[in-house]
Amino acid sequence: MSLYGLMAVFAGPEALIAAARGMRERGYRRMDAFSPFPMKDLEGILEIPKTRLPWAVLAGGIAGAALVYALIWYSVEVDYPINVGGRPLHSWPPFVIIAFEAGILGAAFAGFLGVLAANGLPRYHHPVFNAESFSYARGGKFYLLIETADPKYRKGVTRGQLTRLGAEMVEEVEA
């Protein structure tokens, strides 16, 4: 079995942040942190790129509204035009209401499916689940993972650094 990385367990959020910052300063790049709730500070430390998902949400909204508006336009102008007392076929104000709802629906789907796709979920298995210590069962453990793919990774050295940064336990994670 090949090794995926080293998983360090920390008792609290501050310890995880301090350790992530410490490892970052030592030049590690291929790291990931796991926490039971979102921690804003980690984004800066791990240099997580700003997500482009808001654009996907915007595109989904525009697509939803445009598609539905086009459908309505097609039905009243092309497929089934009915002249009612000479009133305009393309009476847009009521159509905007349905297009608005469709826009919200499209944006929500784009956001929900987008975040799953970007995160690679649903996923049946991931190497971190091989770590014995990795579990949210007790609610509050904080994990830092250093991948073996990191150029700075040296098994003994990395383990020592993690321990010195306050890890309760350091575990090897199989791929």
Next chain:
Amino acid sequence: MAEASANSPAVLRGRHDFPEISGRIGSIVLGGRLPRHFWTAFLLCFLLVLLLLYSITYLIAVGVGGLGINMPVVWGTMISNFVWWIGIGHAGTLISAVLLLLRQPWRASINRFAEAMTLFAVAMAGLFPILHLGRPWFFYWLLPLPNVHMHWPQWRSPLVWDFAAIATYATVSLLFWYMGLLPDLAVLRDRARSRPAQLFYGILALGWRGSAYHWARYQVVYFLLAALATPLVVSVHSIVSLDFTFAITPGYHSTIFPPYFVAGALLSGFAMVLTIAIPLRWAFSVKDLITLRHMDNAAKLMIAAGMVVAYGYLSEAFFAWYSGEPYERTMMAQRALGPYAPLFWIMLSLNCGVLQLLWFRRIRRNMPLLFAIAVAINVGMWIERYIIVVTGPSRDYLPSAWGEQSLAWLDFGILFGSIGTFFALVFLFIRILPAITIFEVEELAEEEGKIR
């Protein structure tokens, strides 16, 4: 902002640690041992579910003539139930989305069940327009589906807008709710001891592992969904009100309706939040997670929404008089003095009278009393919907066409059946999914320094 003012109770009481928070919330679901009164209450609700099924079967077999509706008042309890239930759903979205955008810390422990309440209320609401169709099995004609009739929906009809709005609202609420559930499902997956529970929560958790990269995207999109849900919730009830205002019937044809309906929705919705939360925090001893602060704030929002509703009543009456239209004036006079007058005055005394008790802090913090007020407001708001629906058509333009409708057993069978089904779903939800958001309470405890 998280700091409570000197005399207002804290959002979280006491000191906690992470295993304790996740353990207490998770064990309600995984422990499998719920108090006996939980199942007794569920049994009562289940009897009402059976009543609903029987009533719907009867309605479909016999037709809408089984209801109390009659010419000229052909909109009855089906429509008022619909408006009432949709309104109840709106408070859930307001708590989960608007309070998230405003970064109100008191949202964290009540948003989950408020969102569940939204979903179930919308599910109930969706039944009624379909049952009201008379031939419910043709409801899909409202959708632009390719069909042999070669017809399209009437895009200019508020009923079609309504269909679009409700369908969108139900779907977006479901996505928002499920997204909020993901991290908690992962907690349950890891806590679960039995194989079926591990499989169930494991599949639902979609492999969530709490990576910092995932959380970063998750938070951005969760906020965006909240930002989308906010205009949606306003649009939905406004569109519901357009079902009425687009008709020229006296009493329906009023521009105050959209904001007045939205405010009414919030009033009845917060009343329902309290109706569920007060027994919930008592039965599962989570009084330190859902604190008096939550109850107090919900009561304050009720009074704010209630005052807007009262303004709506005033404005309706004023413009009926100011329009100079004899039909509008007659309708309004008949509403207050005619055959539906008792209901009208009960509505006013509940929604405008009883509501004023909430100005007093001592009453807001007295749980049995607050619960009673919340139930009274729920009743009052149902009566308001009913009054709006029936008084207009009953006093139409021609006195020769005036008439009333009655209420048959079927009206009550479906109304109480839907209430029972709603609560049965809430009970099942509490049994199966974490009713309090684990990860947000942990985050809140961390931010507020309430970690041991």
